[in-house]
Amino acid sequence: MTYILYAAPISLFSGKARAYLRWKGVAFEEIAPSTEIMKTKLMPAIGWPVIPVLETPDGAFIQDTADIISYFEASETGPSVYPNGPVQHYVTELLHTFADQWLTLPAMHYRWNYNEAWVLEEFGKLAMPDADRKMQIEIGNKRGAMFKAMVPMLGVTPDTAQAIEASYLGFLDDFSAHLEQHDFIFGGQPSLADFALYGPLYAHLYRDPASSEIMRAHAPNVARWVERLRDGNYGDGDLIAGDVIPDTLLPLLARHNAEHLPVLSAVNALLGEQDSDDLPRALGMVPFTLKDVTGQTLARPFSLFRLQAALDQYQTLDTDQTAHANRVLEATQGSALKGFVMAKRLTRRNYKLAIA
Numbered sequence: 001m002t003y004i005l006y007a008a009p010i011s012l013f014s015g016k017a018r019a020y021l022r023w024k025g026v027a028f029e030e031i032a033p034s035t036e037i038m039k040t041k042l043m044p045a046i047g048w049p050v051i052p053v054l055e056t057p058d059g060a061f062i063q064d065t066a067d068i069i070s071y072f073e074a075s076e077t078g079p080s081v082y083p084n085g086p087v088q089h090y091v092t093e094l095l096h097t098f099a100d101q102w103l104t105l106p107a108m109h110y111r112w113n114y115n116e117a118w119v120l121e122e123f124g125k126l127a128m129p130d131a132d133r134k135m136q137i138e139i140g141n142k143r144g145a146m147f148k149a150m151v152p153m154l155g156v157t158p159d160t161a162q163a164i165e166a167s168y169l170g171f172l173d174d175f176s177a178h179l180e181q182h183d184f185i186f187g188g189q190p191s192l193a194d195f196a197l198y199g200p201l202y203a204h205l206y207r208d209p210a211s212s213e214i215m216r217a218h219a220p221n222v223a224r225w226v227e228r229l230r231d232g233n234y235g236d237g238d239l240i241a242g243d244v245i246p247d248t249l250l251p252l253l254a255r256h257n258a259e260h261l262p263v264l265s266a267v268n269a270l271l272g273e274q275d276s277d278d279l280p281r282a283l284g285m286v287p288f289t290l291k292d293v294t295g296q297t298l299a300r301p302f303s304l305f306r307l308q309a310a311l312d313q314y315q316t317l318d319t320d321q322t323a324h325a326n327r328v329l330e331a332t333q334g335s336a337l338k339g340f341v342m343a344k345r346l347t348r349r350n351y352k353l354a355i356a
């Protein structure tokens with residue numbers, strides 16, 4: 001038996017897991033979870049409806065893309081998904097947080113405000129692959145409703161839409177400039193930050209038809225990077241040595257720190273008030289600001305769980321490495337990260353986030 005990845009082309013985190021597994025050289029079969037498979041296989045195993053899920057040959061289930069990646073990093077030989085240097089590793093986890101937890105805003109905005117009818121049908125095809133088109137559209141409307149309802153909760157509203165677009169296009173410009181110099185985030189080979197960024201940039205922003213046009217027209221370099229990862233064209237370059245953080249990555253970090261770090265701090269304050277070990281998925285709403293536009297977004301403690309991996313890596317740095325990381329933070333509006341302390345340590349229990 002081989003590994004099975006329950007995943008779908010329209011799913012953000014499926015793209016991340018799939019691209020990683022292909023790069024790692026893992027033999028796996030991908031199965032799209034119809035309503036039937038979700039009900040009979042994934043719900044009993046995981047307890048809530050989510051993808052991607054990995055089933056191992058011995059029948060264990062792994063959920064959460066970070067856990068899927070850690071599983072193979074610990075068990076497989078071959079190249080490591082982490083870049084060479086400890087500060088590069090720290091920056092990787094910051095970009096991981098940015099990709100997973102903040103680029104979801106433009107991903108959801110463009111999907112639902114530019115591709116709604118198309119994506120609803122995709123939801124229907126996934127749920128009932130054998131039904132006729134009319135039925136698929138009907139079921140897709142029902143299934144998609146839950147994801148669509150998330151859009152304003154994430155902070156995508158008529159008031160913020162323009163600012164989200166400006167931020168995304170700015171991000172594309174910054175990432176394009178980096179890709180003029182390097183094929184991937186840390187040089188000539190992909191690493192974890194590439195797979196993380198591939199999540200939002202593939203399924204929603206490259207594959208959804210209207211979003212695809214925008215990416216290709218505005219940032220063909222980024223579209224080509226997506227294609228390199230999708231098609232397995234990794235080239236024969238090397239990762240950057242010497243724990244160097246390329247200057248061209250600084251604008252990406254600065255965007256994360258300016259836009260998302262205040263949100264993470266606000267969620268952390270709410271986390272401090274939690275007593276129960278079982279955390280709700282959102283702790284209320286918190287404000288965010290993009291340039292001079294302010295909105296409200298769900299206070300998702302999961303975002304802090306991703307940040308925790310960066311904070312843990314920061315703690316492993318020696319004096320010189322800490323000074324190096326601090327210079328990067330100071331150059332990217334990230335000084336608040338130097339003394340960032342999690343209000344509670346987080347873990348996962350039974351495939352759900354919990355206080356450790």
Ligand SMILES: N[C@@H](CCC(=O)N[C@@H](CS)C(=O)NCC(=O)O)C(=O)O
Pocket residue numbers: 011012013014049050051052063064065066
């Ligand atoms: N942290 C999870 C996120 C997975 C996730 O959000 N998957 C989406 C599809 S891309 C989903 O199934 N969402 C259902 C839900 O959140 O209720 C991971 O990295 O695997």
